[in-house]
Amino acid sequence: MKETTFAVLGTGGIGRRTLEVSQHKEGLTPVAACDRHGTAIDFDGLDVDELLAATEGNIDSEVATDGGATAAEDGVKQHGENRGVVASEQARPSDDPIQDVIDHGDGIDAVLLALPNYEHDFIPRVADRFLEGGYGGVMVDVLKRSRVIGMLDERTAEFEEAGITFVCGAGATPGLLTGAAALAAQSFVEIEEVEIWWGVGLESGYEDNRGTVREDIAHLPDYDIETARDLSAEEIDAIVDDHDGVIEFEDMEHADDVLLERAGVCDAKDVTVGGLLDVRSDEKPTTTTVSVTGTTFDGETGTNTFQLDDATSMEANVNGPALGYLRAAVRRNRAGEYGVVGPAELMPRF
C-alpha cells in the first residue's frame, strides 16, 4: 500500500494518542500536528517520541471556540511561546495553526480532527476552513453528537467538488461500535433494536481526558452542551464527586443513531446509547457491548452481540479505529469517492 501522510489537529488526549498509535501502523506517517499555540510540520515524518515527551502533561482543558485565526478574531487564547505543541522543538508558534496545515494540504492525505467540540458547529466550521483553503483529501472526526452529522451532510456537494472524503464519528462510539452494529445486523432482514452500552474506567487517564469527561457531562439530564462548556475543572470534579466517581449515562445523544439510520440499518429511534464512566478506577465498571436484535428472513428473532474486552482501554478503542477509518477513507478518496461517509459504511483498515 502506498504511504499515507496525515495531520492531527489538536494535541490533547486523542491527538497525542493518535500519534502514538500511528507508530504501530505500517505505511502511515504523521507529518503535521497543531494545537492553538502552534504547528509542527515535517514531511519526512514527525519525531513522535520527541513531540509526545515535550508535550506531556500539556493537556489544555480550556475550551476552544474556533478553529484558528488570531485571538482577537475568534477567541483562541495564546499562553506564550512554549505552551502546548510549541514545547516541542519541531513546532513553531503560529497565529493560525489550522491555516498552516491547510497551506501544506497538498502533501497531506488525511487530517484527523482531535479538537474539543463544545459548539455544535465547531467541526463543520473547521471543515469550511479546509474547503475555503482548497484542501482535497480525507478529513476524519471522532465527534459524538447526532446533530453534527446533518451539518456535515449539508456540505456534501462542496466536499464532492473539493475532493474531500469526510468520515464522521470515527472513534469508539460512534465508530467501532456503530460498525459492529452494522455488521451484526447482516443476519437480519429487519432490525428491532440496537443497544450500545459502554464502560470506561478512567482513573489514571482522568487528567488527560477531562475534555472527554466534560463532553460526557453534557449528556447528563441536568446539563447540555452549553452549560457543560462553562464548567470549571473544579465544577467537573464536583459533579464527579456527586456521583461517587461513577456516572451512568442513559439515552445519550450519540451519533450512532443517525449514522445507522443513514446506512439503512434501522431508524435512529431504535438505537440507544448509554454507559458507565468510572473516573476512580481503571477497571471498566461494565463491559462494552453492542446488541443488535432483529428478525431473520426465516422468521426467527435473535440478538447478535459484539463485546470489547475490559482490558482494552477507551484510548485503544478510539484511536485504533480512528486511524483504521482514516486509512480506509484514503483508499476511497484515491478512488475518487468524495462526500460524507459514516463508520457503518466503511470497513476500517487494520
Place this chain on the structure above:
Amino acid sequence: MKETTFAVLGTGGIGRRTLEVSQHKEGLTPVAACDRHGTAIDFDGLDVDELLAATEGNIDSEVATDGGATAAEDGVKQHGENRGVVASEQARPSDDPIQDVIDHGDGIDAVLLALPNYEHDFIPRVADRFLEGGYGGVMVDVLKRSRVIGMLDERTAEFEEAGITFVCGAGATPGLLTGAAALAAQSFVEIEEVEIWWGVGLESGYEDNRGTVREDIAHLPDYDIETARDLSAEEIDAIVDDHDGVIEFEDMEHADDVLLERAGVCDAKDVTVGGLLDVRSDEKPTTTTVSVTGTTFDGETGTNTFQLDDATSMEANVNGPALGYLRAAVRRNRAGEYGVVGPAELMPRF
C-alpha cells in the same frame, strides 16, 4: 441508492435463499437465475415466488464439474427440460446457461456465484468465462477454501482491465465472521490469535444443504476435496451416522486465514477455524463466536468477541452478508475500484 440488478448462478440452497432474502432488500432486483438446466432472465425483475415454488425440492445434489457449455464438453449432465430452474415458467432450457447470463451482462450489476465448488479452480474458471465474455461488474462468491483466493488474486490484472470487482468469500465464514474479526482487531496494534468457532444445526435444512455438508466433510481428517466429491448421498448419510449426527471440525482450511492476512490483520497461521455441525437438530450445538486476541498500544492483552445468536440460521448468516457484500461492491465498482476484494476490506451494506 440507484437500483442494483443481480444474477444468481446456481439455484441450490444458497442460490434459492439469496433470491428469497433479496425480496427483503430495497433497491435490489434479481434479473437472472440459472442452473445447469436452463436460465431465467427478466430485466423487469424475476418473479421470485413463482421461481422458488416451481423449483422447491429440486436441489441437485450431483456434482457439477464445470461452468457451462455442453454436456459432451464438460460433463454437465442434462436431465430433461423440466428439471431444475426450467420447472419455472420464467426459465428456458439452455445448453450453456452461464453464457446466457454473460450475454446479458450489460444489464447485470452483480453476479452471485452459488455453484457447487468441488474443484479448487471451479470458481476461478467461471470467472475466466466472464472475463472472456467481456463482462464488467461485480462478481461475488461464497467460497470457503483458502487456496482459491490465490487463484483469484492471479487474475487481478485481468479483473482490473475488464472492470470487474470480485468479492471472494462473502458468506458467513469467511464473510461475516472474517469482517467481524477485522473489526474486532481495531482495538489492538498486534494480533495474537483469531479464533472462529461456528455451530450449525441443520435438521430441517439437511436435504437442501447436502452440498454444504459434502463440502464440510472434505475438511475432515480422513477426507479431502476429491474424495468428498466422489461420495454418494448414502455415503454422506453413513458418515453422518458414524458421528451420531454431530460432526466436529478442527483447523479447517477456511479462507478466513488468507483473507485476514491479505487485509494485514494477522498472519494466516494465527487464524483457526472450527465448528460443530449437528444434522439431527435445528438447535445449534454451540454458539458461533469470533474471538480476536491482541495487544493494545498501551500494552494490555485482551480478547474482543462477536457472537451470533443461536436463533440465527446458517442460511440467514450466509445470505444476508452475501447480498450485503454484493451491494457494497457495486458501489465500489461504480466508483471504478476493480480487482479482488475480501470481506475484511469491505463493510457490507444492510
